[in-house]
Amino acid sequence: MTEPLSQDEVAHVAHLARIDLNEGELQHFADHLGKILEHASELDSLDLESISSMSHPRLLTNVMRDDVVGTTLDRAEVLEQAPDAESGHFRVPSILGETS
Numbered sequence: 054m055t056e057p058l059s060q061d062e063v064a065h066v067a068h069l070a071r072i073d074l075n076e077g078e079l080q081h082f083a084d085h086l087g088k089i090l091e092h093a094s095e096l097d098s099l100d101l102e103s104i105s106s107m108s109h110p111r112l113l114t115n116v117m118r119d120d121v122v123g124t125t126l127d128r129a130e131v132l133e134q135a136p137d138a139e140s141g142h143f144r145v146p147s148i149l150g151e152t153s
Contacts, residue, residue: 058087 060079063086067074074082128141137144 058083058090 060076060083063079063083064074067079067082132138132141132143135143
């Protein structure tokens, strides 16, 4: 069995995560995180030598289909409905301080 988490340890982790916790929340999370760590410790003690490694618990098969051109929207009709268009393209607001 692992040692129970102290409220100071939980407060330290909360500080690193930039989370403000009051005294009641510190106690609550100390109890719950302690239970999680205890369960992880139990899992760590399991003998898994006879278990083969796997990347996924289920066999997966990619679903492939032919790439066929279908009906498309008319560019002019779509651009007519856009809030802002320029030279046959959608015009969008600049991001990250970029200017056009």
